[in-house]
Amino acid sequence: MAGEDEIILLGSKSLAKDDGIQPGYATSTRGQSRHRLHMSKHCKNLTTLILTKNFHREEIPKNVSGFESLVVFALDNCALNGQIPVWLLSCRKLQVLDLSWNRLNGSIPPWIGQMESLFYLDFSNNTLTGEIPKSLTQLKSLVS
Numbered sequence: 086m087a088g089e090d091e092i093i094l095l096g097s098k099s100l101a102k103d104d105g106i107q108p109g110y111a112t113s114t115r116g117q118s119r120h121r122l123h124m125s126k127h128c129k130n131l132t133t134l135i136l137t138k139n140f141h142r143e144e145i146p147k148n149v150s151g152f153e154s155l156v157v158f159a160l161d162n163c164a165l166n167g168q169i170p171v172w173l174l175s176c177r178k179l180q181v182l183d184l185s186w187n188r189l190n191g192s193i194p195p196w197i198g199q200m201e202s203l204f205y206l207d208f209s210n211n212t213l214t215g216e217i218p219k220s221l222t223q224l225k226s227l228v229s
Contacts, residue, residue, distance in 0.1 A: 132178075133157040145170055145189065152176050161207070162186040169194055169208075180226075181205040188212060195220045204228050 131152065137159055145160070145167035152158070155176045161183045168191040169184065180202050189211040197206070198220020204227055221227065 135159040138162045157181040159183040183207045185209045
């Protein structure tokens with residue numbers, strides 16, 4: 086189906102049926118976050134990647150590529166450690182970014198303000214510190 090949008094949903098077992106099998110969902114095992122993201126990058130037309138409740142308490146991968154077509158990226162409720170990764174800057178088409186309910190630390194990087202298509206951004210329930218970058222206030226499409 087060349088030219089069509091691709092969507093990957095990786096949910097947790099809590100979303101699965103009693104038999105543990107749910108069509109369209111796969112579960113992650115500990116230590117697999119980097120592998121799963123690197124595997125997904127081969128989907129060149131991938132527009133939506135929802136990884137909610139996966140990779141519990143792992144480190145957020147620092148060097149990932151191949152997600153230039155992403156429009157929606159949700160990596161929420163994973164209890165991920167680390168900082169907001171710079172590779173997100175290559176996702177120029179990103180409109181929705183949800184990194185909430187993790188254990189991300191450090192500050193919100195000013196380059197987030199360069200993501201001109203963003204209209205939804207959620208960093209809530211992390212351990213981020215510092216000021217909100219002024220560049221975020223310049224995003225015209227960001228809904229408050």
